[in-house]
Amino acid sequence: MNDELDVYAMVGEEGFERLVAAFYRRVPGDDILAPMYPPDDLAGAEQRLRDFLVGRFGGPPRYMEQRGHPRLRMRHVPFAIDTAARERWLQHMRAALDEAAFPPEADAMLRGFFDAVSQMLINREA
Secondary structure (H helix, E strand, O other), rough: OHHHHHHHHEEEEEEEEHHHHHHHHHOOOOOOOOOOOOOHHHHHHHHHHHHHHHHOOOOOOHHHHHHOOOHHHHHOOOOOOOOHHHHHHHHHHHHHHHHHHHHHHHHHHHHHHHHHHHHHHOOOOO
């Protein structure tokens, strides 16, 4: 079994719910990130991230069933993601991970994933 699939087994649906909720509690008051999220669809953005992570790490493939292949770079092109936006996103996600208090193996796997994917999504120069 792929190690990444073990994350869902370790934290479950409830763990991903806690993580994503902790992240999105930080977004509305953030001067860099808040403008990237439609205020009338913050709950939708939260659900999409939760469903993506659940499916990516071994849970039910709801994201793929509802939205198809993630195509992360394509879906993020409309947003000006520079190094500052990436760092702020990571800051909030790391704080959410701290709050979620996952087992060390799951925490490390997710931190590595978020670091790599957020770097890949930079699409503007600072």
